[in-house]
Amino acid sequence: MLGRPRHKSPRRLPFERLQAWSGAYLALFLLVHVVSVLSGRAMLDLDTNFWFAAGVMLAALVVAAFSGAFYAVDLPAAYRATFA
Numbered sequence: 368m369l370g371r372p373r374h375k376s377p378r379r380l381p382f383e384r385l386q387a388w389s390g391a392y393l394a395l396f397l398l399v400h401v402v403s404v405l406s407g408r409a410m411l412d413l414d415t416n417f418w419f420a421a422g423v424m425l426a427a428l429v430v431a432a433f434s435g436a437f438y439a440v441d442l443p444a445a446y447r448a449t450f451a
């Protein structure tokens with residue numbers, strides 16, 4: 368028949384499938400990040416060095432700290448009244 372392989376390919380083991388999917392995920396991860404750096408450099412005229420990559424993590428930690436993710440944040444009533 369046309370379009371059918373002449374021999375059956377052996378079944379893949381679960382580990383081989385996992386390895387293939389992890390390789391595809393790694394390729395997608397690299398593609399997204401390389402496009403991010405190149406577009407930041409070309410379109411936004413950013414200096415895409417180490418601090419460009421570290422800035423996102425640092426900003427996320429600062430926002431999390433100020434929003435009370437690591438400890439309870441209690442504001443005095445006078446401060447809350449200002450922004451109510």
